[in-house]
Amino acid sequence: GQNIDQPTEMTATEGAIVQINCTYQTSGFNGLFWYQQHAGEAPTFLSYNVLDGLEEKGRFSSFLSRSKGYSYLLLKELQMKDSASYLCAVSRFSNDMRFGAGTRLTVKP
Amino acid sequence: DADVTQTPRNRITKTGKRIMLECSQTKGHDRMYWYRQDPGLGLRLIYYSFDVKDINKGEISDGYSVSRQAQAKFSLSLESAIPNQTALYFCATHPGTGGPGYGYTFGSGTRLTVV
Numbered sequence: 115g116q117n118i119d120q121p122t123e124m125t126a127t128e129g130a131i132v133q134i135n136c137t138y139q140t141s142g143f144n145g146l147f148w149y150q151q152h153a154g155e156a157p158t159f160l161s162y163n164v165l166d167g168l169e170e171k172g173r174f175s176s177f178l179s180r181s182k183g184y185s186y187l188l189l190k191e192l193q194m195k196d197s198a199s200y201l202c203a204v205s206r207f208s209n210d211m212r213f214g215a216g217t218r219l220t221v222k223p
Numbered sequence: 224d225a226d227v228t229q230t231p232r233n234r235i236t237k238t239g240k241r242i243m244l245e246c247s248q249t250k251g252h253d254r255m256y257w258y259r260q261d262p263g264l265g266l267r268l269i270y271y272s273f274d275v276k277d278i279n280k281g282e283i284s285d286g287y288s289v290s291r292q293a294q295a296k297f298s299l300s301l302e303s304a305i306p307n308q309t310a311l312y313f314c315a316t317h318p319g320t321g322g323p324g325y326g327y328t329f330g331s332g333t334r335l336t337v338v
Contacts, residue, residue: 118265122263145324147326149326154332155331155332156313156329156330156331156332157266157313157327157329158329159326159327159328162324162326164324201265201266203266210256210268210271210279210281211256211268211327212268212282213258213265213266213267214265215263215264215265216265
C-alpha cells in the first residue's frame with residue numbers, strides 16, 4: 115500500500131516562513147515531488163528530491179529524509195500569491211506519481 | 224497555445240450517459256496520465272500510458288476506459304456515468320526520459336458534473 119500524509123490546512127502571515135510537512139510510506143521510491151496548485155488551476159511542479167538533504171530554489175526549499183519517510187517544503191518571505199494548495203507526491207519506480215491530499219495554505223496580510 | 228490541452232473544460236452530463244474527455248499534448252512526451260481530483264482526497268491515478276501500445280490501470284480504473292490514439296492524444300471515457308464520478312479530471316504528461324526529477328506537466332483540467 116501507499117500512504118502520503120500532509121496537513122489539510124495552514125495559515126501564515128505575509129513575509130513570514132512556513133514549513134509544510136509530508137510523511138509517506140511507499141513500495142518503490144523514485145523521488146519526492148512538490149507541486150503548487152492555485153484554486154481551480156492545474157498543479158505546477160515546484161521541486162524534486164531523491165537524495166537526503168535540502169534542495170533550495172529561490173524562496174522555496176524542500177527537504178527529504180528517506181529513512182524517516184519524511185519531507186518538508188519551506189516557503190520563505192511569504193507573499194499573498196503563495197496562497198494555494200501544496201501537493202506532496204511520491205514517484206515510484208514505474209514513474210507513476212501518487213499524491214497526498216494537499217495542504218491548503220492561506221497567507222494573511 | 225497550451226502544451227497540454229484538455230477538452231471540454233466543463234461538462235454536465237446525466238447518469239448513465241457515456242462521455243469522453245480528451246487530452247492532447249504538443250510536448251512530444253511519451254507518457255500520459257489521467258487523474259481525478261476530489262476535495263480531501265487529492266489526485267488519484269485512473270490510467271496511464273507509456274506509449275501508444277501500452278495502457279495501464281491506476282488506483283481507481285473501475286468505470287473508466289482509455290484510448291491512446293497517438294503519441295499526442297489520450298482520451299478517457301466514462302462508460303456509464305454515475306454521480307460519484309463528479310470530479311475535476313486532469314491529464315498529465317512526462318517525457319519518460321530527461322531524468323527522474325522531471326515533473327509532470329498538467330492540463331488545465333475538466334470539471335465534470337454527473338446529475
